[in-house]
Amino acid sequence: EAKRRGKGIWVTYTDEMGARISAEAVLIREMGQALDEDQFVLHYQPIVRLCDGAISGVEALIRWNHPERGLVSPLEFIPVAERTGQIVDIGRWALREACRQAAAWLAAAPHRVPIYVGVNVAGRQLRDPDLVTDVATALAVTGLPAALLVIEVTETAVLDDEQSHATMEALRDLGVRLALDDFGTAASSLGLLLTCPVNSLKLDRSFVESINTVSRQAAVATAVSQMAAALEFASVAEGIETAEQAELLRGLGYQYGQGYLYSRPVPPDGISVLRSVADLESGVLLETGR
């Protein structure tokens, strides 16, 4: 009886494992074709100046427009692509496409304050010695000024890694800016902030989520914004969903915010529309003196 149950469990376990492995094998194979078949798209989420709601930049977020499954989330395929190394080619495409789009926005509205584009770079890409050349080429080919590109890296990706630090220094030498993404989530040392050549910190969404109800979250958020200010980094709060969160974070010293309150990530056309609306609204705010 016990033996039969044990055997049953064993069978279920291997079936599930098998299914998972083959699903991943399919994903890996299809990802390989997706690049050739132009199935990746970038959506863009505005990054807003908290004092007046103006859009100062956007973050490029990749989606896979799968022929059968529709838009697939990066959370599903980026970690796999990191493991297989496919992220290097996919990331090179994303970088080029984001620069092309940002250069197009710039060309379409030369009289306006330009918006920058943030591009996520995985640890694997940061350890790729060709990354600096890829970035330089993307800028040269698209004509995007280096100052309008922000490379987003995570703490985990840069921690204790000589190659990553050297790559970041070289990116800075190109005139590109760097942001430390998902700040506060990794088991990193604060000493990282002294050696890592970043320009901004992005406070992770997990702190923002419960900021009005959990005072410990607010305490950490405060410490991060004060540290950013003292080190002359810009501070961005991610995942702002309510006006209360925005108001609180602004009060805690955050200069920029990003989240569903302002907009979900949208296809490129949506950004032009959002920019006009934001301009109008910040104009109204200035007029009424609020």
Ligand code: C2E
């Ligand atoms: P991330 O860089 O931290 O991007 C922010 C994520 O939070 C995005 O998820 C965005 O849609 C989501 N988000 C923004 N505002 C809110 C909000 O108010 N509430 C909630 N619940 N979520 C919000 P997304 O697009 O699914 O991307 C997930 C992650 O995938 C990114 O996290 C990034 O690490 C990775 N990723 C996305 N695009 C790329 C890429 O081109 N290259 C690489 N290497 N990684 C990418």
Ligand code: MG
């Ligand atoms: Mg990011």
Ligand code: MG
């Ligand atoms: Mg983030």
Ligand code: MG
């Ligand atoms: Mg995140």
